[in-house]
Amino acid sequence: MMFSMKVSDTDSSKSMVMSLAKGFRVLEVFDAREPELTLSQIAARAELDPGTTYRLAKTLVMLGYLLPAEGKRYRLGLKVLDLGFNAFGQMDLNTIARPILRSLMGPINEAASIAVLDGPELVYVERLQMPLGRLGISQRVGARVPAFCTAIGHAILAYLPLEERLQILNAKPRTKMTPNTPVTIPEIESRLQKVRELGYAVSDQDTVIGVRVIAAPIFDPDDRPWAAISAAAPWMACSLQEFVEHTAPAVVSAAKQLTKVSRISGSTGFTPARRGA
Amino acid sequence: MMFSMKVSDTDSSKSMVMSLAKGFRVLEVFDAREPELTLSQIAARAELDPGTTYRLAKTLVMLGYLLPAEGKRYRLGLKVLDLGFNAFGQMDLNTIARPILRSLMGPINEAASIAVLDGPELVYVERLQMPLGRLGISQRVGARVPAFCTAIGHAILAYLPLEERLQILNAKPRTKMTPNTPVTIPEIESRLQKVRELGYAVSDQDTVIGVRVIAAPIFDPDDRPWAAISAAAPWMACSLQEFVEHTAPAVVSAAKQLTKVSRISGSTGFTPARRGA
DNA sequence: AATATAGTTTCGCATTCCGAAAGGAGTCCA
DNA sequence: TGGACTCCTTTCGGAATGCGAAACTATATT
Numbered sequence: 001m002m003f004s005m006k007v008s009d010t011d012s013s014k015s016m017v018m019s020l021a022k023g024f025r026v027l028e029v030f031d032a033r034e035p036e037l038t039l040s041q042i043a044a045r046a047e048l049d050p051g052t053t054y055r056l057a058k059t060l061v062m063l064g065y066l067l068p069a070e071g072k073r074y075r076l077g078l079k080v081l082d083l084g085f086n087a088f089g090q091m092d093l094n095t096i097a098r099p100i101l102r103s104l105m106g107p108i109n110e111a112a113s114i115a116v117l118d119g120p121e122l123v124y125v126e127r128l129q130m131p132l133g134r135l136g137i138s139q140r141v142g143a144r145v146p147a148f149c150t151a152i153g154h155a156i157l158a159y160l161p162l163e164e165r166l167q168i169l170n171a172k173p174r175t176k177m178t179p180n181t182p183v184t185i186p187e188i189e190s191r192l193q194k195v196r197e198l199g200y201a202v203s204d205q206d207t208v209i210g211v212r213v214i215a216a217p218i219f220d221p222d223d224r225p226w227a228a229i230s231a232a233a234p235w236m237a238c239s240l241q242e243f244v245e246h247t248a249p250a251v252v253s254a255a256k257q258l259t260k261v262s263r264i265s266g267s268t269g270f271t272p273a274r275r276g277a
Numbered sequence: 278m279m280f281s282m283k284v285s286d287t288d289s290s291k292s293m294v295m296s297l298a299k300g301f302r303v304l305e306v307f308d309a310r311e312p313e314l315t316l317s318q319i320a321a322r323a324e325l326d327p328g329t330t331y332r333l334a335k336t337l338v339m340l341g342y343l344l345p346a347e348g349k350r351y352r353l354g355l356k357v358l359d360l361g362f363n364a365f366g367q368m369d370l371n372t373i374a375r376p377i378l379r380s381l382m383g384p385i386n387e388a389a390s391i392a393v394l395d396g397p398e399l400v401y402v403e404r405l406q407m408p409l410g411r412l413g414i415s416q417r418v419g420a421r422v423p424a425f426c427t428a429i430g431h432a433i434l435a436y437l438p439l440e441e442r443l444q445i446l447n448a449k450p451r452t453k454m455t456p457n458t459p460v461t462i463p464e465i466e467s468r469l470q471k472v473r474e475l476g477y478a479v480s481d482q483d484t485v486i487g488v489r490v491i492a493a494p495i496f497d498p499d500d501r502p503w504a505a506i507s508a509a510a511p512w513m514a515c516s517l518q519e520f521v522e523h524t525a526p527a528v529v530s531a532a533k534q535l536t537k538v539s540r541i542s543g544s545t546g547f548t549p550a551r552r553g554a
Numbered sequence: 555a556a557t558a559t560a561g562t563t564t565c566g567c568a569t570t571c572c573g574a575a576a577g578g579a580g581t582c583c584a
Numbered sequence: 585t586g587g588a589c590t591c592c593t594t595t596c597g598g599a600a601t602g603c604g605a606a607a608c609t610a611t612a613t614t
Binding site for chain 3: 015017018019038039040050051054072
Binding site: 015016058062 | 293294295296297298299300301304305307308309312332333335336337339340342344346347352353355357358359360361362363364365366367368372373376377498534537538540541
């Protein structure tokens with residue numbers, strides 16, 4: 001008996017349909033830099049046998065996800081967009097956002113929200129909260145809060161042009177909510193600089209005593225920040241560092257996903273209307 | 278020996294990787310109406326064995342294209358968008374459009390173009406033409422033509438609000454280019470009504486003698502028509518009816534694809550700049 | 555024309571996937 | 585509370601499907 005052992009046993013689990021994974025590997029090697037690839041290029045990039053690659057490519061062409069281009073090359077079919085468009089294109093953003101918010105919640109985070117910027121204020125458009133949450137706050141969807149003092153506000157403000165930022169910050173008097181609340185322009189600007197460096201905003205009891213929040217911005221197709229997503233944890237859940245390490249990557253990733261999906265999801269944006277019960 | 282014959286031999290060609298096709302069937306059953314499906318629902322819709330469905334779903338979850346949702350349900354992962362975003366998101370629209378234009382050309386159609394509306398005029402932003410084309414016209418990229426008399430113009434105007442339409446139509450004097458050119462507002466409005474009914478505009482030597490054109494609109498995320506794509510054939514290539522039957526579906530489909538892709542492709546739009554040689 | 559490179563097909567083997575059926579897990583209803 | 589139901593998950597044997605090496609063909613390169 002011959003052992004044609006698999007070189008890389010990356011497929012961490014058994015009973016995985018390998019042909020399917022390989023098929024996606026083929027699609028995934030395409031990018032904007034080289035939109036058309038020959039079979040051998042595909043095979044090399046996807047680390048697949050030429051014969052196998054040929055068969056997979058043929059199949060994908062049949063399905064319409066890959067198209068034959070001139071000169072024995074292939075390019076991605078626009079049908080790859082249909083998968084997303086059929087499902088997400090007609091879905092309203094709140095519906096898409098809810099599972100993402102849920103994925104942010106867990107033993108540490110007890111609430112997750114999305115708010116959009118409306119003038120100098122934020123409007124909560126979607127929020128999830130643990131049933132037995134010990135968080136004092138309980139912002140309802142539709143509630144408005146000032147932008148200058150919240151993590152969500154910072155996440156958005158940090159990426160706005162200076163002029164607009166100042167306009168928003170100076171639109172209303174800024175009052176301290178907690179001892180931590182940054183109120184002077186230099187204090188806030190220093191925070192925003194840090195947001196730009198990290199890609200997310202951290203609030204350690206800036207707005208409500210005992211509550212920490214991490215937020216990341218959601219951009220429109222023109223790369224303007226128009227909303228942000230946040231996750232909040234009670235002060236006693238863990239150390240600040242643990243909170244950041246645990247939550248920041250998830251929040252940033254969620255924001256990126258929403259940035260992407262908001263592009264295809266019409267230009268309708270979120271709606272603060274409550275559906276259902 | 279047992280014959281476990283395939284019930285439906287839909288796989289039209291041999292050496293097709295069936296698992297791959299089945300995997301896509303799984304993803305394709307998701308739509309906005311029911312964003313979360315149970316395994317049995319997936320199996321039923323995709324017409325797959327429960328066991329097979331389970332294995333495929335497991336694989337897709339591993340790959341990130343499917344996500345487990347609450348209550349033994351699955352929903353589409355936003356990763357399905359990555360396929361398109363990685364490839365098309367960073368690509369400029371002209372690059373994406375060119376293969377689409379090429380696909381419109383053939384024995385009948387000898388030229389294909391995209392133009393955007395700029396005030397009362399159209400600007401050609403991309404154009405392909407058969408080398409030995411017998412078409413008299415040869416619009417260069419960047420050329421400007423009046424909107425009122427061309428198929429591309431009609432395709433766009435038909436979907437603009439009446440007020441804007443009239444503003445554009447009345448911006449400049451309308452002169453007959455050929456005996457067919459519609460010049461009065463009633464004539465043009467009647468054409469536009471037909472465009473709205475059919476979904477595409479037909480020009481039978483309206484602008485240039487001997488040239489027929491079919492065009493369909495490209496919409497922005499707010500559903501405003503901002504560009505259109507067209508295919509042109511010489512008068513003698515075939516009958517008008519043959520031309521329409523052959524070309525209209527392809528042009529409409531191309532326009533829909535561009536509408537979709539223009540959503541994710543930033544808000545940069547087309548550029549009339551000529552790249553490369 | 556000859557060589558090299560890349561694409562396509564063939565082919566035999568065994569791996570991988572399939573499907574039936576059994577074993578759980580959860581739910582509904584009495 | 586129990587039983588019946590549905591649906592999810594796993595096991596298992598078998599075979600067919602897909603794999604990869606290699607042969608063959610087409611295309612480019614010198």
